[in-house]
Amino acid sequence: MGSNLKKLRKKRGLTQIAMQMQTGIEQSLISKYENGERIPPTETLITLADFFNTNIDYLLDRTDNPQKI
Numbered sequence: 001m002g003s004n005l006k007k008l009r010k011k012r013g014l015t016q017i018a019m020q021m022q023t024g025i026e027q028s029l030i031s032k033y034e035n036g037e038r039i040p041p042t043e044t045l046i047t048l049a050d051f052f053n054t055n056i057d058y059l060l061d062r063t064d065n066p067q068k069i
Helices: 002-011 016-023 027-034 042-052
Strands: none
Touching: 002 027, 016 027, 016 042
């Protein structure tokens, strides 16, 4: 999951701290999600998908298409 989340964050030019400030998701959790140490719960996946205007399948590496369905 982490690689696509990190790509989206970097594409927006955000640090993990900046992303925390905009989403309310703790920086330490963002780091764990990006490093594949944890998978976010459903509510967090929805928050991330909405924030990046993408789909949950893209965040979970189930598709290469980042377009929102």
